[in-house]
Amino acid sequence: MAKSESSATDGEDRQLLAVLEGRPCPYCSEGELERGVYKDKRAAVCDSCDTPHAQLWQPSD
Structure with a gap:
C-alpha cells in the first residue's frame, strides 16, 4: 500500500x-x-x- 493511502486510512480509522x-x-x-x-x-x-465493539486491522505489507 502506498504511504498516502496508509495515511488516509489511518485518519478514517481515528474518525471511526x-x-x-x-x-x-x-x-x-x-x-x-x-x-x-x-x-x-x-x-x-x-x-x-x-x-x-469495533476493532481495526492494518493490511499486510
Whole structure:
C-alpha cells in the first residue's frame, strides 16, 4: 500500500473510533465505549465489560 493511502486510512480509522467513543455499550447496561486496544489492535471497547465493539486491522505489507 502506498504511504498516502496508509495515511488516509489511518485518519478514517481515528474518525471511526471518535464517532463510537462515548456511546452506550450495546452488550451491557452499565458501560460506554472508549478508544482502547484489544488484542494488540486499536478498538472501541466498553469501559465496563471490556467487550470490543469495533476493532481495526492494518493490511499486510
